[in-house]
Amino acid sequence: MNMLSLVTFAPLVGALIILCIPKEKVRAIQTVAFVFAGIALIASLAMLPGFSRGTHEMQFVERFSWIPSFGVQYYLGVDGLSYPLVLLTTFMCVIGLIGSLGIEHRVKEYFFWFLVLEVGMTGVFCALDLILFYVFWELTLVPMYFLIGVWGGPRKEFAAIKFFLYTLTGSVFMLLAILALYFASPAPHTFDMLELAKLTGGWDRHFQILVFLGLYFGMAIKIPAFPFHTWLPLAHVEAPTAISVILAAVLLKMGVYGLLRISYTLAPLGFQWFLPALIVIAVINIVYGALCAMAQTDMKKMVAYSSVNHMGYCLLGIAGMTTAGFTGAVFQMLTHGIITGALFLLVGVIYDRAHTRDVSAFGGLAVKLPVYAALMSLTCFASLGLPGLAGFIGEFLCFLGAFQTWKLAAAISVLGIIATAAFFLRMMQKVFLGKFNEKWADLPDMTARELISIAPLAVLTVLFGVYPKWPLDLMNKTIEHMLGK
Amino acid sequence: MIEHAYLIPLIPFAASLIMMFGAKEDPHSPAPWIGIGAMAICLGMSLSILNAVAGGTVPLPYEHNWQWFSFAASIGGKSFLYDMPIGVLIDGPAALTLVVVTLVSLMVQIYSIAYMHEDARYKRYFAFVSFFTASMLGLVVSSNILVGFMSWELMGLSSYLLIGFWFEKDGPTEAQKKAFMTTKLGDSGLYLALLFIFAKVGSFQITQIHQFINQGYMTTTVATVIAIGILFGAMGKSAQFPLFIWLPDAMEGPTPGSALIHAATMVAAGIFVVARLYFVFLAAPDAMLAAAWIGCITAFMAAAMALVSYDIKRVLAFSTVSQLGFMMCALGVGGYTAGLFHLTTHAFFKALLFLGAGSVIHSVHTNDMRLMGGLSKKMPVTFLTMGAAILAIAGIPFTSGYYSKDMILANIYHANQPIFWIMLGTALMTAFYMSRLFILTFWGDDRDHEKHHHAHESPFLMTGPLVLLAFLALVSGFMLDRKGLVYSLLAKPTITAPQAPAAAEAHPAEAKPAEAHPAEAKPAEHAAVAVPVEHAAPATEAPAEAHAAAASHEGGEAEHHEGHLPHWLHLALPFLVLGSIGLAFFLYKGPKYAVADGLKANLAPVFRLLDRRWFLDDAFDLLVVLCDKVAALAFWIDANVVDRVFVDGWGLLMRIVAEVSNLLDALFVDRTVDGFGGLSLDLGVGLRALVKDGQVQEYLMYAAIAFSLAATLILTR
């Protein structure tokens, strides 16, 4: 059975079925969306027993010729680097769907685009052919554009167009780099990543640098790495809750994944040439992102900037060029997806009730909303890297990896941890602690639907923090191999 | 019992979870007894472990590890799968600290049953306390410094929760944030130290780090950097200068919680970690000196602040900081045993002092000592037990504080004379301000009749723990000092290669970890290697340190020899202490303490400096404001520079390109198109003239004619 195709395209089938359902049948549309996103999740989980932890080879490979005249293939496969991210995607999409049940406006189109988005995201992590990768990469753009632009906040059109154009610009450079790689391969040219990776030894350093820069431009905007990060806060603030969740949890990971999967393996010399710059960018992302978050009063914007900060940890781990750092980066991607996803959901919860996200508008909510306060605190503490919760392990491994290569940079980055703690604590203090603001006297605590969407994330946050063995075992061999060359 | 030591942190942790999620909130809830029961079990286990350790029936250090998770790591180019161990490491200090922590926590919890009985969040308090204790116990037993660090941070979380327990008020929420942030600032040093340790050693296991240093692989420079990092962490948690600012504020939490923080958990953790990783310090003399001076400065500054404060809890908080300074200083001058000994005795009398103060506050509902006075008649048990604690902390002969403080001073005397004289002065100040507290609170006549009238002795659940702790405060020093028990139990660790050989400096970094940690080696083998080496160390080498280590099993007196004050000083010390107590009586005995007020008026600037806590709080507030300013600046840059340049700038560029291409388009491309368009337009207009009234059939006719013409043309060609 072609598991990966099933995982990737089950949501597409769902999307097409939704197109055929009359738009009034909201319940049916939601059910179809859940069923097909659920199929993708179950199928991706079903691969877990069959996934071998003892090899770095690609697994569950599917390979057909797609456009033979250009050597384009339909080539899917996962290894320890991509499989955890596939799981994250399918899982977060189901969570996002639960979070989307509150959508009342143009339900049919919403769920249609949502499922198409899932196809693109899963595809990016599975594709092993550069053109296929690029197609999936771009496929995420259009749904995201509509999801932000139609169901977003007050400045949704601007945010959507900014997101779209900015990321598209990056992708164009990426495409150029991909084509350069294609023509650099010997006569029957190929887009096959694994084949191309074997050829890197023969390529000129300058060529690799150019290719790396082209690829990096596309990835950096997605990550988002300083200075290409400014689309993120706007897009996050304007996007509807569930889309912010997906944006933070999965979409940003595509950039880091691309950096590891494509830039690192296909242009290793370029990658090494860029390392000093990358570490500087990582430090800026960490410290500067945290500082920007500190200056926010809008909770969602704060979380958005904290994403910039957290993706900085990923970059830090990668820039270390050590196994621990790479492991940390991948683990951090997972945990950031889970934790920040939960944070956005939780911010959405309070926004749905109070119609404001300004931290200073609240106060003492812990008395009135104990469950909400507890979950929010858990997530905030996880995000600021409290040991025992998932955020710590990834962050620590990133630092561990980077410290061996860049002692000073790692030391400076620790400031980012402190600043992160500072703004999360301040947010918690202003919103939950202190004197109760009587204005919110009739604010209800969390509903069952909200709890169902957040509880799995909270459970995973604790589980991965206490017992990170499962996700780490998935990725160990692959990462060892990546740096083993 | 020692093989089940891993249960000691787990039991209170489980109890905490049960209380938090399993019980309903109710002022009469029996839930607290779950925590108390759990803690009693832990105390029993700890006592049995201590008994075994002190009796020498178990080989030390006892270590047992399980595999937790593994990740791919590489040290100096060698790649391997690092199996992170999680496990227990019990040695003398750990066994003793376990007993101290569980005992104090048990006393605090029993006491809290009565103290917190009116609170709306009754069971939550007990859950927090159990969680707090569990984190501390986890730090004490863990064999892996990363797990230790995790417990350390969880302790930070628990202190955050406990200090901000009454979160409806602004004071506690500020204090909890301050505590968390200040300790986090310190933690970052420890964090970096951990990173450095792993980068060098390739392991987090304490015994392996020790072994690594023993084999002389760590250069002095590296050891110094790591030790400074650890010290920085300890400065945060153990409230050393300049990070002690959080501790006086931390009393915003419930008073028994403060007792826990000040005696058994939070502040003890910093000292304990320094002691746990003492071999790193032994390899880094500069870091030792830094620790000594920091301890000295802390002790002095805090004692000075305690001299002028009228808030009973604040005086106690300053005294804690000061005593922690003593411990840190002792560790810094090599007085490992003395430092840990004082940690133990201090835990008893400081817990007692806080619980006693809680009892007073519970009774008179104020923290201000100027409104107390004459409480000895109303609260005899509290009065007597606190008196015992005051004697102990002041260092009256044969109380516990006497033994430990004497040992510290002796160690300092032999190591560093300038520090010694400052510390001696500080010790006398301690006697002074503690007596002052005692006199103001209990002595003489009442100053506030209203409050005095309502004062009453606390219930048995509160006085019971006080009595037990008072007993320990008086005799624990004697018990431990007897037969040199403290020297065998708290034997100073040794390093067989204190200075890294010069050759190691030249060694390429890759060679060292490869030896300590071959890629294919299994963790079990490591543990097996690590432990015997530690034991073998004294046997194979014969320097003076080795002798001290051997003492750990013989109950020898190695440290004893360097640990005596000159005879005259030893004899004079109690009299000096009594003198300063007498001075306190003289200044504060009356209801108006006019002498003291006069002194205050004459020395106003000094008092102001001390009242404002050396302006350190203001400095930190300034730092916070500065950080906010920087943050605002960063955001401004983000919104106005980065966004402008990289988004709007890009957009501008695109727009210019678009304009240019538009121009080209208009000039050349569009002309052609226009030409075609115009042509067809003209043609259309011309043809339309043929049609008169827009009839369908007319069009059809022309179409038919055109078609037949075309057909004719094609066919006849």
Place this chain on the structure above:
Amino acid sequence: MNAPLTLAHYMTLAGILFLIGIFGALTRRNISGILMSIELMFNAANINLAAFDRFLHPEGVTGQALALFVMTVAAAEIVVGLALLLAIYRGTDTVYAEDFNLLKG
């Protein structure tokens, strides 16, 4: 009169039919009449198809099959046409082609 029918006969018939159709389409006032005339032209084409098939490729039935297709399409077309006619009639109360001159420029 027993000379065999040749292709020319069929083509003549078809041509006549087609011309009648053209004539009707151009001259009828009633739109339904125009539609009928268009049907005539279709049928002329069908006759041609069948005849060419029969005489040029007697081994197959392609032409006949095509004729069937044309008839189907014609039926569909007439349905659409009549529907349009009905709609027009509802809207304007007339079925005469000369009344429609919206295309007049």
